Amino acid sequence: MYSRNLPYLLLLPATLFLCIFFLYPFVLVAWQAFVSDTGEFTSEYFMEMATHWKFNTALTNTFMLALAVVPFQIALALYMATLVNGMKRGRDLILYVWTIPLGISDLAAGIIWLAIFEQTGFLNSMLQGLGVIEQPVGFLGYQSKGTIFLAIVLAEIWRATAIVLVILVAGMGLIPKEYYEAAEVFGASRWKQFTRITLPMLKPSLQTAMILRVILAFEVFAVVVALGGTNLPILMGEIYTWQYDLRDSSVAAAYALVVLAISIAFTLLIMWGLRTPKGARV
Amino acid sequence: MAEIRINQVAKQFGDTHALHSIDLTIADQEFLVLLGASGCGKTTLLRIVAGLETASAGEVWIGDRRVDHLAPKDRGIAMVFQNYAVFPHLTVFENIAFGLRMAKLPQSEVEKRVNRTASLMHIENLLKRYSGQLSGGQRQRVAVARALATEPEVLLMDEPLSNLDALLRMEMRAELKTVLAESKTTTIYVTHDQVEAMSMADRIAVMNKGHIVQAASAVDVYRNPAAHFVGSFIGNPPMNFLDAKPLGDGWWDVAGTRVKGPVGGQYPALQLGIRPEDIVVHDAPSSAHPDSLSATVRVLEPLGSHLLASCKVDNQMLRVVLDSNASAKPGDQLHWSPVPDRIRWFDPATELALP
Ligand SMILES: Nc1ncnc2c1ncn2[C@@H]1O[C@H](COP(=O)(O)OP(=O)(O)OP(=O)(O)O)[C@@H](O)[C@H]1O
Numbered sequence: 001m002y003s004r005n006l007p008y009l010l011l012l013p014a015t016l017f018l019c020i021f022f023l024y025p026f027v028l029v030a031w032q033a034f035v036s037d038t039g040e041f042t043s044e045y046f047m048e049m050a051t052h053w054k055f056n057t058a059l060t061n062t063f064m065l066a067l068a069v070v071p072f073q074i075a076l077a078l079y080m081a082t083l084v085n086g087m088k089r090g091r092d093l094i095l096y097v098w099t100i101p102l103g104i105s106d107l108a109a110g111i112i113w114l115a116i117f118e119q120t121g122f123l124n125s126m127l128q129g130l131g132v133i134e135q136p137v138g139f140l141g142y143q144s145k146g147t148i149f150l151a152i153v154l155a156e157i158w159r160a161t162a163i164v165l166v167i168l169v170a171g172m173g174l175i176p177k178e179y180y181e182a183a184e185v186f187g188a189s190r191w192k193q194f195t196r197i198t199l200p201m202l203k204p205s206l207q208t209a210m211i212l213r214v215i216l217a218f219e220v221f222a223v224v225v226a227l228g229g230t231n232l233p234i235l236m237g238e239i240y241t242w243q244y245d246l247r248d249s250s251v252a253a254a255y256a257l258v259v260l261a262i263s264i265a266f267t268l269l270i271m272w273g274l275r276t277p278k279g280a281r282v
Numbered sequence: 283m284a285e286i287r288i289n290q291v292a293k294q295f296g297d298t299h300a301l302h303s304i305d306l307t308i309a310d311q312e313f314l315v316l317l318g319a320s321g322c323g324k325t326t327l328l329r330i331v332a333g334l335e336t337a338s339a340g341e342v343w344i345g346d347r348r349v350d351h352l353a354p355k356d357r358g359i360a361m362v363f364q365n366y367a368v369f370p371h372l373t374v375f376e377n378i379a380f381g382l383r384m385a386k387l388p389q390s391e392v393e394k395r396v397n398r399t400a401s402l403m404h405i406e407n408l409l410k411r412y413s414g415q416l417s418g419g420q421r422q423r424v425a426v427a428r429a430l431a432t433e434p435e436v437l438l439m440d441e442p443l444s445n446l447d448a449l450l451r452m453e454m455r456a457e458l459k460t461v462l463a464e465s466k467t468t469t470i471y472v473t474h475d476q477v478e479a480m481s482m483a484d485r486i487a488v489m490n491k492g493h494i495v496q497a498a499s500a501v502d503v504y505r506n507p508a509a510h511f512v513g514s515f516i517g518n519p520p521m522n523f524l525d526a527k528p529l530g531d532g533w534w535d536v537a538g539t540r541v542k543g544p545v546g547g548q549y550p551a552l553q554l555g556i557r558p559e560d561i562v563v564h565d566a567p568s569s570a571h572p573d574s575l576s577a578t579v580r581v582l583e584p585l586g587s588h589l590l591a592s593c594k595v596d597n598q599m600l601r602v603v604l605d606s607n608a609s610a611k612p613g614d615q616l617h618w619s620p621v622p623d624r625i626r627w628f629d630p631a632t633e634l635a636l637p
């Protein structure tokens with residue numbers, strides 16, 4: 001009873017679902033961003049967004065955060081995955097422990113780190129207890145943007161490295177041992193085995209992990225709000241502000257499209273950068 | 283100088299004894315073939331020499347260095363893996379060049395060596411392809427080329443030609459042998475294929491169940507098998523074995539006929555071993571051959587160059603090589619006698635040949 005159309009038929013429900021709950025809202029958002037109240041096409045909302053004094057700061061901050069977090073996370077996850085894969089026993093236990101932060105929502109993660117860094121937080125009491133400082137320090141005050149940034153980076157790394165780790169551990173486990181043996185016989189050091197065998201053969205997993213992380217990094221929101229309030233403007237924060245505080249959903253929609261465009265651009269970039277040459281089966 | 287010495291090497295995987303106390307010395311520039319049935323421990327031994335597996339006991343020496351504790355890359359070896367292990371993410375060129383790149387050879391030298399070994403293995407037109415675009419036999423030749431390109435002192439090859447067609451295999455066999463002799467490489471070569479073993483080896487080490495049963499030249503292994511196993515494993519068809527009972531004074535009763543054999547009463551029984559081609563067939567029992575044996579022909583297999591007759595002697599199997607236009611038919615009685623100086627005697631208790 002197999003028909004060539006069967007796969008499409010089976011995909012239909014999912015496709016419909018996507019159309020109704022993704023494509024349709026997307027069209028609505030685009031409509032809001034590009035069409036004025038009078039029903040004409042307009043770039044007025046984009047102009048308003050781009051000329052607002054917070055736009056450039058938000059854009060820069062978002063990029064800086066992604067740049068500070070993602071490469072470090074990938075490197076760290078690669079290192080941790082290598083360690084985990086080299087372990088003979090206790091491998092699963094370590095993996096479970098390292099992935100605990102995955103079970104915590106980003107807002108909760110932000111609040112945990114807030115509890116560490118705020119004026120009455122753990123860090124201050126500890127430093128005071130040790131006699132390093134006399135007065136509690138306002139790490140997250142509006143004039144200390146640097147520390148806010150650092151705290152966010154720390155929280156993000158703590159929170160979201162595990163997802164990369166899980167993907168990379170799974171990917172590394174799929175690389176047959178025989179390739180490492182061959183590399184070893186032909187003179188490859190540990191490091192060379194990593195760069196010549198692991199990295200190239202891990203490309204598909206790296207691709208997945210990076211796309212996932214980069215997209216999430218550009219959508220960073222709750223952690224930033226928890227730790228920085230409005231002191232560190234970011235794109236998602238601006239969407240929220242325009243939508244709920246300034247009650248201008250058209251500009252919020254324009255922002256949303258910017259985030260979408262950035263995500264798509266980076267996805268394509270990563271897919272191109274980590275593509276496998278035709279014929280090379282990895 | 284790269285003599286390989288394997289001293290009392292044993293290997294256990296949990297409860298399985300893959301190798302029992304192996305002693306083997308491979309002379310500098312020697313071409314040694316490890317021959318044995320599937321699962322007898324050939325790959326395990328090779329991997330221990332390569333350093334990919336640690337022996338449970340014993341020592342491995344290459345040249346005048348003990349290498350047990352050395353990493354594979356410090357042992358001066360190259361290896362052709364049984365499962366090829368050709369890197370799927372590299373082109374054939376880069377695969378062959380892998381060892382050379384690791385040794386940081388200049389690009390011109392890399393190109394020279396890759397092109398030379400590739401043309402030797404007849405894969406020079408595949409250099410730009412990836413392993414996924416190759417046939418099994420082509421991939422295997424890439425693995426061989428990759429090992430040859432590094433020009434190692436010691437080359438370990440695990441069934442490197444098993445996937446090639448008969449003609450190509452014969453050609454590769456000859457070329458490999460020539461190249462390795464020229465490059466003065468010490469080689470351990472694993473194979474199932476006894477013809478390959480006989481044709482290439484300076485010396486054949488026959489393995490059985492984790493033991494080396496015999497290590498000798500091809501002719502020696504064939505003519506003077508050190509054990510029942512060697513006689514039955516080597517030679518196609520294998521050696522015939524017939525039970526013999528002592529009659530005293532060095533005479534033995536084989537299927538009702540007297541055969542002259544070893545003197546000495548310490549053996550309650552022996553086995554007579556004779557190769558199928560070392561049997562003389564007589565037209566009829568005659569006074570000229572008073573001690574001939576008889577056999578009943580069961581199956582005849584015309585093999586072109588000769589006719590192979592499977593017979594029954596006293597309920598034991600006997601294979602005889604006949605002339606290709608012999609007129610035997612199934613059911614015929616065959617009168618035969620073994621060529622006296624080709625008879626070998628085996629002790630059924632130890633399964634070893636008598637000295
Ligand atoms: N990693 C391992 N763990 C457990 N047992 C093993 C392992 N490797 C090999 N063995 C066992 O050791 C024995 C020898 O294996 P080995 O691979 O050396 O055989 P082989 O002679 O190369 O066979 P083949 O000709 O089929 O390649 C086999 O019984 C095999 O099951």
Ligand SMILES: [Mg+2]
Nearest residue numbers: 324325326364
């Ligand atoms: Mg094997």
